[in-house]
Amino acid sequence: MDEGTQNMPEVTESTPGRSPRGARVSAARIVGVLLTIAMIAGAVGWVRFIHIVPVEGPDAYVDVRPEDTVTTLSQRVFALGMTSSPQALRWYWRLRHGGSLREGRYMLEGLSNMEALYRLLVSGSPLTARVTFPEGYTVHQVAARLQEQAGISADDFLKVARDDQGKLLEGRLFPDTYEFLYAGDAAEVVARMLGRFADVVPSDWAAQAAKRGLTGDQLLRVASIVEREAKYDADRPLVASVIFNRLAKKMLLQLDTTLGYVLPSHNGFYTYAELKYKSPYNTYLHAGLPPTPICNPGLASLNAAAHASASTYYYFLAKPDGHCVFARTYAEHARNIQLYLSGGH
Known part of the structure; x- marks a missing residue:
């Protein structure tokens, strides 16, 4: 060995890519790429998450x-x-x-x-529905119209339109025009209609019922019959007087409308056999008032029941034009039937 080189240190070349600093740089780049991919994926996922597909048309x-x-x-x-x-x-x-x-x-x-x-x-503002319930509608008719025009289930309504004993609130759901939340709470509808009834019922309702020896509910049954029997307001007080006069004489009421609550008629008429239909609502068979109101009466019928005219009539007949004609005796009533239901006016 040459003496001049004997004590020189040995020099070796470093291998590229193997330095600790280079490894750290490469790892950082990989992490950065992964983070970028994760951020992009997250952004894509978030955009997909918050995006909705617009819907149009009547079902939107x-x-x-x-x-x-x-x-x-x-x-x-x-x-x-x-x-x-x-x-x-x-x-x-x-x-x-x-x-x-x-x-x-x-x-x-x-x-x-x-x-x-x-x-x-x-x-946002939910949709509302404006619904008119005609005078004389039953609770079941109210339920059907509510479902049709306000999207509130008829079954749900019939479940809550009941008193503490589970009986339908027939007669107490005041017929009027209301605005409800579409597809809203059936109980809220019942509360609104009951509240309206309480607002409009004559203030002397209980006193007038007591004067006739009736409860408030019994007077309401009379009002419901008046509603279904009389088409015109002018006739309602006299129709109520006929009902009270017959009750006082313990005569059968013999009214098709009470039977109609449980048995559909044929264009307003019943066969002889149907008039024997066994039901407490059949006032051809059972004395006194039906067990419940037969519809939800309007204000004119409520007033007519509470303040019925004094009369000596015991019969009435609805003429073809809808107006009522009254009679004191069955003979007069029979003549009216012959006159007005045989082509007369």
């Missing part, structure tokens, strides 16, 4: 009923094809710390993202 609505939860509502909008998951709205609701649901029907047209849907359900 969602009903929120009193018993609904955010979970059931989330599933409902998913079923409409609006959201990406049955839980999407529920998750978003939690993220936004949403409060309680408000019942009603909400129109969904024009909504394009989850925030718009959320704001509609939290602070």
